[in-house]
Amino acid sequence: MTEDIVVSVDWLAAHLDEVRVVDVRDAWEFDGIGHVPGAVNVPFDRFRSSEGDAGMLPGAERWKTLMEEAGIDSDDRLVAYDDEHGVFAARFLVTAMLYGHRDVHLLDGDFSAWNRGHETTSDAPSTPSATYDVREPEASPLVDFEDVEAALDTDATIVDTREPEEYAEGHLPGAVQLDWRELVDSETRGLKPDAELESILTERGITPDRRVILYCNTARRISHTYVVLKHLGYERVDFYEGSLTEWRERGGPLETEADA
Incomplete structure (x- = not known):
């Protein structure tokens, strides 16, 4: 397995x-x-x-x-x-x-x-009885507003996984722009080869030796980037669940592409 x-x-x-x-x-x-x-x-x-x-x-x-x-x-x-x-x-x-x-x-x-x-089916699946216990994760990647705010003054790499146009309109100060779609191949519909992924990330300064903090608008797109980074062996990957939705609501600082 x-x-x-x-x-x-x-x-x-x-x-x-x-x-x-x-x-x-x-x-x-x-x-x-x-x-x-x-x-x-x-x-x-x-x-x-x-x-x-x-x-x-x-x-x-x-x-x-x-x-x-x-x-x-x-x-x-x-x-x-x-x-x-x-x-x-x-x-x-x-x-x-x-x-x-x-x-x-x-x-x-x-x-x-x-x-x-591979074979597909339209048959209804069997759903056996199940008991599901919600547990504390062994190590949670979640960070909150205060964590991210404090990280702005550190060497952490803050990554905005939205589209370039969204990034240009306003992003966290110092954030690196990486549209999550840059990591997928339109033909295979899967991830690009590992070497290509690593090259794209390195060009943006997103490297395994640094703490990485991910955000988007509502934490959907960063989920994909989080999985990709874990697949590549990145260890210090933090997940800002509140993302820009919470950041704006709480008055967090933003900069535009012109400001940067």
């Missing part, structure tokens, strides 16, 4: 009976287009909340209910996918990690990559 947080479609095909596959697309896609055999459907909007325990998280009780309804136990090995290069699936996995799930993996290449060479 793999220890990598990212797994290939061929790896998943060889281990379907050993993992719990989670499809986070909308229900009409899951039912109408088809899905990976045995996958359960937990649509993105069901584990997303603007009024949860920590920013955009759904809340521990809601998460527990969602997992038990999907037949997922606390110790299941999860592999999640979507059809958007993995950004929504990554959000599911980061959410699971923050609620103490310890064995999570992203399908490299999303549903389209699977569909090119």
